[in-house]
Amino acid sequence: MAIDRQSGGSPVIRFIKSLYLTNLLFITLALCVIGLFACFIFDEYFYLMQLVLGVFCVFILLDIFTVFRQKKGIIGSRNCPDRLSNGDQNTISFSITNRYPFKVRIKIVEEVPFQFQKRDLIFRTSLGVDKVEVFYYDLRPTRRGVYQFGALNVYVSGLFGFVSRRYIFDNHKDVAVYPSFIEMHKYELLAASHRLTDYGVKRIRRIGHATEFDHIKHYTLGDDPRTINYKATARMNQLMVNTYQEEKSQPVYCLIDKGRTMKMPFNGLTLLDYAINSTLMVCSTALNKGDKAGLITFSKGIDEILPADKHRRQRNKILETLYAQQTDFKEADYERLYVTVRRKLTQRSLIILYTNFETVNSMRRQLKYLSSMAKDHLILVAFFLNSEFNEVLDTPPSNLEETFRKGMAEKLSYDKLLIVKELNRYGIYTILSKPENLTIDSINKYLEFKSRGLI
Template sequence: MANSRAQIGERLILIIGCIFAAAIPFVVVPLALLVALIAYLLKRWRIIQPDAPTIGDMFYRGQVAVTTRVVLLLLFGTLPLMLVKTHAGALSLWFVYNVIVLFLVVLDVIISPRPENLVIERRMPRKLSIGRDNHIEIIITNSSHRPLSLELIDEFPEEFSGDRKNITLELAQRTSRSCSYAVKPLRRGCYFFNRTVVRFRGLLELVVFQQEYGEACRVEVYPDIAAISRFELRMKRGQMAEAGLVTERRRGCGSDFESLREYVKGDEFRRIDWKASARKNKLITREFQSEVNQSVLVVLDCSRSMGAVVDHLTLLDHAVNSALILGYQVMKKGDRIGLLAFSDRPHIFLPPGRGKAHFYSFTRHLYAIAANRVEPDYETVLRAISASRLRRSLLMVITDLTSGEAVNKMLAAVPMVSRKHLTAVISVLDPKLQEIANAVPENVDAVYDKVVARSMIERVAGLSRHIEKIGVATMLITPRQLNSKLLSHYLQVKMRSQL
């Protein structure tokens, strides 16, 4: 279609040129011969490629457009019609002037670098982390013999936040240069980057070249994968104690035998191996390590209330990110990690397992979790866990206890599941709720908001106390505390050999 349009355009230009040549041959014919000679020499000297698109083809494909300067020049060309007294003389000057402008436009297209002289490459990870700045790098190569002033537009998905300003840069001849920008995905899922658009002006600045480069790029937004390495680094630097994370290993804790060593002052007498001490003729102590191959099941609430937005992410996204970090640490310590996502019914169930393949499956399941606009059915889910053949595990139920009357049904099912499994209920609270409850009201609406916020906090605290009386651990925490609190609870359970 584009080729046929280009052919029609070239024929129209040829017909118009013939009319002009018949009207004023002393001007048009020499100019046409000059343009043809310049084009021949440029191809001969390989400044432009012999198989490059024709001028008509480039205009009809939208690769070339005239600038405002051409419009102003054409408007300026109407002056002879007003200044010259004789109509024939004015018309002749107008024809000559416009032919010269047209010649300059064509000349600008011919002598300027073509879009084919540019190579654009976009480098980016295929898996992006939600809620974090992900850097996109674009490499531009100019293979022409002239420097270019470029304007680059890289369209990223609307669901991402980032600076949508056009990137401008100067690029010397036969050089490469890179530029980068950052995007922050706000939702998990699959998205597409459009092709990269580049604009640059001709040498005479009478035309603008525009071309799309590359192909649409598919990316997947996962839970915050980069948080794993950041969390590991913080642990190595010893910064997690400030957040309440128990990271130290207790000597002699656990029930799995590890090794024998010489007795030192402070060791428990019950740890002394008397037979080994008799053989060595000195006191020998047994060393134990925490048990491995234990099961941890993350139970994620995906109901309506978990769709509330805190710090640009939903409560569910915060919970998913924390579950990913917890799963990684559980796998590192030789234990098994599993996942159950539910709302009014179970949606995803991954039995506890270990190994790299299992952790990849765990990550893929977290990637697919989405909030549903329904109330949670705790009773059905907890009863199903209790009735399953799942061996004794640490259940971490991450939910929002402000979700209404549905929470009351949890109270009936929690005792049943806690008989078989070590259970912890973690309620993720919106920090704005506490801010509203503590704020000084300035009007009637603020008073009403404060009363509602306080009643919700008191209700959640009452539910938490009731659950703790059953013998189930509860935590009321903000999204920023999730990572450290989940991992601390897991480590404490291991050190105390509660499983």
């Protein structure tokens, strides 16, 4: 419910605070002053200018009377969700209702949270008697946390436009910015309508057969003859076949490195935020597939451990856990991570590690821990391709500095490929992805593992 903040204080103070003089008033006043000066030369027009000045003052008083005679001539309210989705366009709306007995011109100044650094969110319109108009705008947050909306300021001009009255609707509201749940809902809707290819998910043909028995059904043309159930066929006196489904309840853990290598920003979001958004989507996909989803976040120590589960409340637990992640971007301790995985993950699991390796040497420092985990689990290391290198590599150098930059970009890009090759040598699967493609690449890799029967 919108509240007019100017309802408090004495009437005189409220009047002074809400009265604003428009540019039209100052322009007209300046013309009157010029006319009065001109009367020193053309004195026969002096009385005419006095009349014009008097009419001008009357118009100002009429303007003040028309906009202030009603206590609540304008009603405004903002419609804002309790949660915003990080990295996505979130639609905010507000409505303005005109209670004046005449058409008004209004200007709306919206106070959005300071994190967006928007000082020019201004709307202008004319509103008829008893008319309601709804305005929309989009905000794209790039950091998780609490954001506070300010007031909704509405300036109403009088009949002649010389003065305006300000209404302040106090909608101070705290909203929480969560990981990208809009993309998660979009994925679920496309999955329900069998349109995941529109999202970028590949159709992957299952290799071999599912091994978990589902039920027995009548044979239909195209069924695999190897699945014929001879006992059921003899009993029913017609061909019966076994049907199988994908193995479910497989543990899928997402491990998020919150160390300093994840601080690098791309398109307003840090690599950590991209990893968090991707984790939410992968865990949601795993739960939809009947698998158990879990989460471990680490930096200098182990920060969060959410055991894998497939309960319907698990998705919300993962969302809340990801929302609360904070870090000071210190050096990540992979030795402690290995000890934790060895103690806590007693069942063979798919482990998706979100991290970033810029050089081969930085990867080799952690390789012994990753290879040790790969002996007991299926390890998938997801790290980032620096998309800004492509611009440098595609631009011909024009001086010595640009030549040096291009050489460094080529070396670092080549190092990424060497990292992939060396991890694969130790039986560790990899995703080398641009930040904006990380979610889709991770989902496709998970579905590929399911189709190959690796999990």
